[in-house]
Amino acid sequence: MLSIFDIIHPMEQNTSTTNDLLGQPRGLFVLFLTELWERFSYYGMRALLILYLTKHFLFGDGEGGLIVGSYAALVYAMPVLGGMIADRYLGFRKAITFGAILLVCGHFGMAFEGPPAERVIVDGLTIVQRDGLHTQVFYLSLALIVVGVGFLKANISSIVGQLYSVNDSRRDAGFTIFYMGINLGALVATLLCAYLGENYGWRYGFGLAGVGMLVGLATFISGQRHLLGKGEPPDRAALSASVLPGLTKEILIYIVGVIAVLGVWQLIQRTGELGLVLSVFGSLVVAWIIWFSLAKCTPVERDRMLVMLVLMILSIFFWALFEQAGSSLTLFTDRNVAMGDFMTAGMFQSLNPLFIIICAPLFAWLWVQLSRQGLEPSTPTKFGLGVLQVGLGFAVLVFGTAQAGPDGKVAVIWLALMYLLHTTGELCLSPVGLSMVTKLSVARVGGMMMGVWFLSSSFAAYAAGMIAGLMAISDTGASESLMIYSNVFEKLAIFAVVIGVLILIISPFLYKRMHLDS
Numbered sequence: 001m002l003s004i005f006d007i008i009h010p011m012e013q014n015t016s017t018t019n020d021l022l023g024q025p026r027g028l029f030v031l032f033l034t035e036l037w038e039r040f041s042y043y044g045m046r047a048l049l050i051l052y053l054t055k056h057f058l059f060g061d062g063e064g065g066l067i068v069g070s071y072a073a074l075v076y077a078m079p080v081l082g083g084m085i086a087d088r089y090l091g092f093r094k095a096i097t098f099g100a101i102l103l104v105c106g107h108f109g110m111a112f113e114g115p116p117a118e119r120v121i122v123d124g125l126t127i128v129q130r131d132g133l134h135t136q137v138f139y140l141s142l143a144l145i146v147v148g149v150g151f152l153k154a155n156i157s158s159i160v161g162q163l164y165s166v167n168d169s170r171r172d173a174g175f176t177i178f179y180m181g182i183n184l185g186a187l188v189a190t191l192l193c194a195y196l197g198e199n200y201g202w203r204y205g206f207g208l209a210g211v212g213m214l215v216g217l218a219t220f221i222s223g224q225r226h227l228l229g230k231g232e233p234p235d236r237a238a239l240s241a242s243v244l245p246g247l248t249k250e251i252l253i254y255i256v257g258v259i260a261v262l263g264v265w266q267l268i269q270r271t272g273e274l275g276l277v278l279s280v281f282g283s284l285v286v287a288w289i290i291w292f293s294l295a296k297c298t299p300v301e302r303d304r305m306l307v308m309l310v311l312m313i314l315s316i317f318f319w320a321l322f323e324q325a326g327s328s329l330t331l332f333t334d335r336n337v338a339m340g341d342f343m344t345a346g347m348f349q350s351l352n353p354l355f356i357i358i359c360a361p362l363f364a365w366l367w368v369q370l371s372r373q374g375l376e377p378s379t380p381t382k383f384g385l386g387v388l389q390v391g392l393g394f395a396v397l398v399f400g401t402a403q404a405g406p407d408g409k410v411a412v413i414w415l416a417l418m419y420l421l422h423t424t425g426e427l428c429l430s431p432v433g434l435s436m437v438t439k440l441s442v443a444r445v446g447g448m449m450m451g452v453w454f455l456s457s458s459f460a461a462y463a464a465g466m467i468a469g470l471m472a473i474s475d476t477g478a479s480e481s482l483m484i485y486s487n488v489f490e491k492l493a494i495f496a497v498v499i500g501v502l503i504l505i506i507s508p509f510l511y512k513r514m515h516l517d518s
Helices: 004-008 026-056 061-090 092-110 132-162 171-200 202-222 236-240 249-267 271-295 299-326 328-336 346-372 379-402 412-440 443-469 478-512
Strands: 118-122 125-129 242-244
Touching: 026 061, 026 092, 026 132, 026 171, 026 202, 026 299, 026 328, 026 346, 061 092, 061 132, 061 236, 061 249, 061 271, 061 299, 061 328, 061 443, 092 132, 092 202, 092 249, 132 171, 132 249, 132 412, 132 443, 171 202, 171 346, 171 412, 236 249, 242 249, 249 271, 271 299, 271 443, 299 328, 299 346, 299 379, 299 412, 299 443, 299 478, 328 346, 328 478, 346 412, 379 412, 379 478, 412 443
Parallel strands: none
Antiparallel strands: 118 125
């Protein structure tokens, strides 16, 4: 019978060179499928989370939004540590496998559906009573997912980067294809998991997400021969060295990973303190990158690292607004969108991955064609276009709210157009950002810098939770809630458009310092 360590240490595979598949390395499609199923589990759970918190646990909009934001913030922060551990000790492959095992445990833990919370009157005050065991299992499951993503997310993207040489013209197209796999999993998950969870019981939706993660783990283990030795530990002998009798460095890392789950389990319940922790952690990371760039890099490496840092910081504005899909936009859909009889609020999150699947091949083709003609927009320009489009998406939604009927319901078309603009903005920024990190990072800190890319999304996710709190709705009617949503959406639209234009203005300066011809 295989133990966890047998799974993480599979027998050596044949790593002989194989032909490309559809013009891309075969290993790309192994990683494509692994990420597809991992994202199936993640987005299947995400489609239900804010509704689960507000309808099952009876959290208020503001508190529920902050829990979602705090969870997402930790999900994006942990890859910094996971990337460092993979860079220095485990290697990407072992880190991914360990993270996938934690994710399987976390998603199946979410399927434990205890008794729903109840509102009771005590001494004339209405309070919410929640089952203590059920609540703690919920938080522990979130913690397992957080740490699991930390070990998996950045490292699987780093292996994708290793499949290409720095100047390989297929790189951006390859990352766009990889990104399409993410969204194919998200599309199916948000439809199936949301439908099951909202119509038949939360445990069925969360349980299906767990099954998806299990398939992802099996896919990665069975397809490792196509990675051609990429992602192996930097020093196998050091990793196998004993730190104590019967305890190798590798096993110690796995034990520390489990301890980290317990720490996150407590931290995720303290949303107020999390903002301070993220601020301190983020400041230290930024300070380290600046020091490393100035003290340890050549002038070209320094400029590349600093440009990458600036673009990561600017991406926070995009993700803080984009992540409203998992909180305020889903609640807005539930209350103020004419959904029809079949669709549920969570299912509308599938619009984003649906548009990704439709548009990603077009964008992949477009970048290659423009590159051949010397007309491809620079990476900073793409970032500016992404932020601009997320602002225009909210502007479209504001226009749609002005067309709402007397019942306070908005036509689905306006929500769909908003998701379309957010999606085209995402395609200008997210896969291009992944490619940027693998292209501009100094090789010896590549895994960590991929983690820092996700750290920027961590700040954005926490900010997204706070923004969602601005749209907290109490027991008001649809017309009153529509007014609140419309006012905040308008402010978000103006803010994003201004930031997007500013990025476009400074993009030539940033591109020059990327030194791509060096």
